[in-house]
Amino acid sequence: MSEKLVLIDGHSILNRAFYGVPELTNSSGLHTNAVYGFLNILFKILEEEQPQYLAVAFDVKAPTFRHKMYDAYKGTRKPMPQELHEQVPLIKDVLTACGVPILEKPGYEADDILGTLARRGEAAGMEVTLVSGDRDLLQIATDHICIRIPKTRGGVTVTENYRKEDVIEAYGVTPTEFIDVKALMGDTSDNIPGVPSIGEKTATALISSYKSIENAYAHIDEVKPPRAQKALREHYDLAQMSKKLAAICTEAPVEMDFEAARLGNLYTKEAYEVMNRLELKSFLKRFDLSAMEQQAEEKKEITLTVIDGLSEAEGFFRSAGEQPLIAVQTVADGGQLLGLAMAVDEDTVSYLACAGFLTEAYLKEKLEELAEKTQIAALDVKEILKLLDVKESEHYFDAGVAAYLLNPLKNSYTYDDLARDFIGESVPARAELLGKSRVEDVREKEPENWQRYVMNLAHVPFTVRGKLEEQLKATGMWNLFTKIEMPLIFSLHRMEQAGIRVEKEALAEYGRELAVKVTAMEQEIYALAGREFNINSPKQLGEILFDELHLPGAKKTKTGYSTSADVLEKLKPVHPIVEKVLEYRTYAKLKSTYADGLAGYISEDGRIHGTFNQTITATGRISSTEPNLQNIPVRMELGRAIRRVFVPEEGCVFVDADYSQIELRILAHMSGDKQLIEAYREEQDIHRITASQVFHVPLDEVTPQLRRNAKAVNFGIVYGISAFGLSEDLSITRKEAGEYIQKYFETYPGVKTFLDRLVAEGKEQGYVTTVYGRRRPIPELKSNNFMQRSFGERVAMNSPIQGTAADVMKIAMIRVDRALRTEGLRSRIILQVHDELLLEVPGEEKDQVMELLEREMTHAADFAVPLEVDVNCGDNWYTAH
The missing domain is CATH 3.30.70.370 (Alpha-Beta Plaits)
Structure with a gap:
């Protein structure tokens, strides 16, 4: 049986994936949707084809003869979107980490490299599959070379397959003749100008009849329809140039030993690290974590010691007290302390089981003693406080909070996140090691996974602590961390311990009152609609509003009409049912979320002990x-x-x-605006003063409405409000809103200068800062998307x-x-x-x-x-x- 070679058109598939997969960014602001889509296509192809060889070809920046020829005719080529451009090196990083050869050749496009290798592979007796979104490559199809063209719609990939007979069936011409069809009809996406007035249908008919552009021109007087005859006669030179552009070179000087492309294990440790860094989490389950972790542990030689005796524990704590740094984290299950994971160096982790003489009180006492002598790094200090309630100490270092300051856009700061982001190590997450099982169950049934989990809890914070401090100091956030965020942990813990008392019966009565309101509102809505329906169903509500009541402004979605709050707010003046629906939603939300929802959080002491997150x-x-x-x-x-x-x-x-x-x-x-500062120093009504100055009205003649408008402008400016947003808030025209904002900036010119400076700094630095040095990264400012950029500017302000x-x-x-x-x-x-x-x-x-x-x-x-x-x-x- 013949071996199989799979060749991938890198830029083409990346481009298809970029437009086929919804926008996706990781917590560092990097766009990853094209990488995600590319890998989905790649793994699907590999599963279906089961090849022995794999290579990916990319275009290079150096202009090819096609670029030069086309640019001489057209002038310029459309640039790649920045969000796609930044993903090219990312996918190359992934492929390199997977051990997949990347092929590039200055002066030649990826098509030429792929065509050349496909022909070589066929000559060597291989079956070849060439994957591209570019139909130009159909000219390469033979009985042994299959062109696969994937299409991604809504995250789902389907593939069209073309061998020689498939091209003939689909286009009525042979693969070689397809070059001439493409040359006549042109393709702006591939920079092929084509012949004016000749489309795909006419081009196919001509080549089907005459087999080539040259033969068609030789019989120019016979060519039909007359419009095509005239076009080919006048633009024959353009047709010939287009044919040169469309023809793929199959003899490019590409050097590649097929053995270098032999497919090995794609799921390497390096590939895991790159995908983990890019936060492509859905692909991580493909990796053999146990083998990778075993290799990492063998390299690091980390050992785990279980301590469950008092004398052994005493010796451990004496030794720990002599170290400049230790790391600790509680191991718990359902709020019950099982033990402490502790590291005193980079090679050793100890687990002190909370059992026998090692009681919670004992472990608490020992931790408090250590906190008086040495630095203690932890993944999550508040979790330790919840279980052991140790005394406040300035010696604690919360690695999760430190990582949050350095990148507040992430949605988690777990030990695997920290290992990846700060020491470049890939370690399996808790969910990968424990799944949904109880910690003690995993300890009994999968002791190796339990050991890795416990070691990571202490080893990671111990290892990353120095890097975190270094970066906090380099970014000017060390004082913010030590003077504000760390002491705050203990204050928040005390708040959580205290909780807030709730009168349970009063809450139930509140719920009953809301239930009456909800029922009454339902009846009013049914009366206005003329029939009963499910008000909570957007589909049924949309049908009532737009099909039966014929309200204007209908917006169709895949599942029906949009009945979002924004849509309904605009329809309030049109029909009374809309306001009733909005009120109904408010009452229903109050009942479900608060009257009913809060009851489940009341503890035995009659208080709600919520969680405060920083x-x-x-x-x-x-x-x-x-x-x-x-x-x-x-x-x-x-x-x-x-x-x-x-x-x-x-x-x-x-x-x-x-x-x-x-x-x-x-x-x-x-x-530093002098007028704004002066108004506050004189303890004046800032909204009244703003109204007086913006609307040019004496202070004592400012009406409540003018003051409300000024208040909306004052607070809107803080949030970077646009004329459109202000017009919506005040129910005025966009022109009036724009004039309000302009007058505001004329009144407080220092504010305009300040906000403009913030946006400029955000674009230059990639972040903005608070008075205390807290950084807020704004990757949206680099977006090519206008809406994203506008959002970024508001964030910057x-x-x-x-x-x-x-x-x-x-x-x-x-x-x-x-x-x-x-x-x-x-x-x-x-x-x-x-x-x-x-x-x-x-x-x-x-x-x-x-x-x-x-x-x-x-x-x-x-x-x-x-x-x-x-x-x-x-x-x-x-x-x-």
């Missing part, structure tokens, strides 16, 4: 999950009313402290302001938390929501805490304008705010 948002804001208490709606009364169910302990009150217009004050400080506000709030939380403990108070922070802190305060401490909050929060930053805090108290969260 590595989720790109701007540095703290986020809240399980449940999200930061997203409780406050714009409508019934939404705000849910705050009534959050109450303090008996004998306590809630004290709420909220920064007033902190982002606008930061804008004034960072821009907003992130330094919003990020600085986040930094100030974190500083304030740390100051307040420390002051409460320093002054020996029982009061505690229980919630942080954007610019607001909520504290649970014993009645006798209320006045002292209110004064403490104002003092510590207003002095959290020293800006050109004073920070202002509104402090209130109440018997529930609603009345306290």
